[in-house]
Amino acid sequence: MPYLGDEHTVRELRRALSNPNVQADHLRYRNTIHRVIRVMSQGQDVSGLYSEMVKACATVDIVQKKLVYVFLCAYASLNPELSLLVINTLRKDCSDHNPMIRSLALRNMCNLRLPGLSQYVQQPLTVGLKDKAACVRRVAVLGWAKIHTIQPTTGIDVAVVNELYGLLRDPDPVVMVNCLRALEEILQEEGGVAINKPIAHHLLNRLKLCDVWGQSEVLAVLQRYRPRSEDELFDILSLLDPALLSHHAPVMAATLRLFLSLCSTLPAVCMSALERVRGPLLAAAGSTSRELRYAALCHIQLLLRSEPGLMGEHYKRFFCGYAEPPYIKQNKMQVLVELVNDDNVAMVLDELRGYCTDVNTETSQTAINAIGSIGRSYTDRCLAILTGLLGLKQEHITSAVLQTLRDLVWVCPQCGDAVCSALEGWEDNLQDSQGRGALLWLLGVYGDRVTGAPYLLEDCIDGVRSEVSAEVKTELLTATLRLFLSRPAETQDMMGRLLVYCIEEEVDMCVRDQALLYYRLLHCGIEEVRQVLQGGRRSDPSLGPLIGRPPEPISQWASSFNTLEPLTLGASTVGNSDPATPKPSTLTPNTLTSNAEAMTPTPGDPHLPDCSSGALSLSVSPALTPEEFERLWLQLEKGACLEVCVACPVPRCSPEGLQVALQLVNIQTLAFTPPNTHPWRVYLYTHTSHISTKTPHTLILAELLHTGGEGEKEEEEEGEEEGEGEEEGEKEGEGEKEGEGEKEGEKEGEEEGEGEEEGDKEGQEEGDGEREKEKGLLVVMRQHPGDQTALRGFLSVLTTVLHTLSTHTA
């Protein structure tokens, strides 16, 4: 930053520095130098004073020396010749009796960063490595790394490298860590410092002596070490275990990263490590430092990708504080969406509802988005909140709600009715183009059910001249055409006007081309239009909950844990709580169609029967309590009872996923065993009624039972040893503990075995078909009053859901 009187200050300072009176007076000299540094750190160029400062370097006053070194290091590259003069003083200081002076000189000698000086520096550095003061050794060790960076081409002497390896056993822990750091830099081309068993064990044993910074660095280096045996691995893990609970976030994070890399083949151990760090991570997420909070939140999101239930009961820790900055609030909401389950959904929604009216518009939009995402599983509650928000008549809220509704009906078409009734009698004039686009999309799709749709569209068409956003215009074209299909009489005239305007007067080529396309399409006949615009328009009702991400394997994100990546990722996806949200508005109708096709299940897949149109309808109300269920179950034991073996594997999705999927077809899950247990049971019930025949309602109770016979278990283990699904995880972990000897070979060949793993997985999928019989589920159903057709109907619904689930998550 140029200051006024730049020249003048430098001249004045030079006069002061070279004034013999000043030089004679200790304090005055120091004060003048003080002023030079001050001017320098304010950003002024004072490099002209270099020669005066070189003279000031020769002093006994340590404070003055330090100040001068700050100056010299900053400007050395501009004055390489003059710097040669400093070297003499520095070399003299290197043999001073005071270790502090020695380390100071040594450090700054390397910090001058002049390639020409390295010949003078090497000798003091070699001596420094053997110095009796630890502080000098620390500096000397890093000095070699500095030399290497200044002159990367001339390699460091092998003898020095060996000496550095030897210094790993230095009594001072900082010297040890510095050696690691220096070797990492010097041997970068060879892949860094070699970590063999003795070094690794030495480092692990000395870990406790290091401070937190050293610890986290040592832990990072240890990632390269591969234990030779299971025993060694578990010894290391138990040594590291307490560090997982460290209340220093850097140590905790580095330890977890090391855990994940050591146990990449033991998912069960990884999972339990994740459980262990939950406490410290939550503490970091509530730290006083908001930056640390943010870092912890970003990493919690990573963890949740693999273990969605990890923080479930701690959801309240992610409620936003009033004074928190928006970026933390938005991050917390993203986490909250992941944590929703049956127990906390009411509280979470209540809390999110409170954020919707936040003063910060981005925060309120994120809150509305979050409610929309929860709406995929808890549709009714969320719709009630969202439509309630429309009543506030706040521009930015309304716009966000409309966008959210648009995204929601796309995944959950069953909420169409609620959206239609919200649009009924719409009169707001939205300014925001995103919101307007969403409104138009909704009007186009649900135009047949909203009475006022043509009038709303007409207003837009009349105002199309003043419309600036091309996106809104394309949306308007599509919506008008769609409405024309359902209500031709009311729409024809304005559609004509719109097409004429868009083709004749519009300057945006995209809009014009689209209008032309529609115009020509209309020439082809109404059936073609219908096919293009409505074919596959509605998404499959089963997609909503099933699209829900299955837990990712830890290996997906382990490499980015404790790096800057999760934090920068958060920056790019802010304001869009779910990057996977389909954005129909930005798609032209053609891509929309193809997109919809891709999303519907492939022909081979069984489709879910549409329960509303079928002859049999299921309903979950009146609800049954577990006690009632049990009583009825026992009572009906002798009554209508049917046992069927269904050829269907155990769904791999989480219990919650299964529950949501079954709820969608109106089957209530009452209880289930945890995913990996044998036998695996689920208890369900539903009420059935026939729409056509008016037979009385019947109640069906059912138990899904997967016993997992002996023979099957063996096969599973064989086939899925390398599998990474969490289901196999625990079993595998146990198996490995028992049979360490056998598996050792595999461990070692793991690096090159990645491709193999892939192959294994594929093989496993193929094998699924063969094993289906053994993996079949036993369905025990009891019914009151008996009705065979209802029972069969129920069974077919149930099996389709199970099939769909297993094909989607396998």
Added chain:
Amino acid sequence: MISQVFILSSKGDHLIYKDFRGEAGKDAVNKFYEMVTALTGGQPPVVMKHKELHFVHIRQGGLYWVATTKADASPFTIIEFLNRLTALVKDYCGCLSEKSVQMNFALIYELLDEVVDFGYIQTTSTDILKNFIQTEAVSSKPFSLFDLSNVGLFGADTQQNKVAPSAAATRPIVSSQGEQGGKNEIFVDVIERMSVVIGANGVLMKADIEGEIRVKCYMPSCSEMRIGLNEEFSIGKSQLSGYGAAVRVDECSFHQAVRLDEFDTYRILKVCPSQGEQTVMQYQLCDDLPTAPPFRLFPSIERDSGGRLLMYLKLRCDLPPKSLSQELSSPDQSAELQPKNKAVHWEIPRFPGGAQLSALFKLEVSGLSAASLQEVGPVSLSFELPKYTSTGLQIRFLRLSPIQPGPSQRWVRYVTHSDSYTIRI
């Protein structure tokens, strides 16, 4: 590893700039300021990237503390390092402000030189650093009467004789010999942060406490300190016994220097504090508070005939009343409408326990409808409760062994802050 560290004022003035590895140019400073000021409100600013250079920064004392790195470093390490750096600067300079950083730039350069070498963190322990740091701190705040108005910041009460001098906690740890006369002081602060959400129906929806015991030591050498906590202190739910008089926390972690050999039986922490400030224990308690939340609000929001919004707020403090507070005159409250934040700011300088205050706000709102009543709220309280811990954690005793030669003073202070205290309407 860290490439550069720099400190900028909120206006973008360069205060401190130190390049450790020579990897990035000095223009990075201006680039950073450009980027940070260009951020829109909602964007998370903590980590920013420009070409190959990552900027990690924190904001403390109204300043930007920035570290740049080219390698993919651990965010936790860099953020914690910057936090530690601010703590060190605070320890050495007394307080964190643009002025104190400006006045002590030489000291901060010296600190940075010793703390980081070639981008690697060497040590941040004050015990080691005090041997190396030669420059003396320039106290940016000479004694002034104005300081006295801040008394009470850490729970010191002016009405009492034994007042911990609040200025003491903001003076540099390494003070010049003449001025402070080698005062041997040690402060143990129990600081709790509450985050509470109370629903519209008055039901407590969330109550979390994050607490810590912080030791600030001015003694040049302190051999061992024993901190005795309540004997009935228990961690986790399983240990709860008796009639619930126990002081309970969910999770608890200690500084690695704390020795816990007497903790299980006698609840005694043994620590050798180094000079400066450090947190010896952190604890959390979720949802299950032993006492009722300190403040309750009884709001009523309505529309009057003139289309104005009426907010009648009655706020009650449920803390046990103290006899002292009776003497105080009625608090001089103030209220202000902040159109920018769309908020009414009601300031209550002093709120005695057991008292109840009320306020009526009338607001002119254009286009007021029944629906806009729903938009009112939440009420957020920010307060500080001196001499109060919501968990009930107390320090029974504080012993130094061996007994320090010369006069030494030990202070124990309790304070509860509101991290976030939200009441929905």
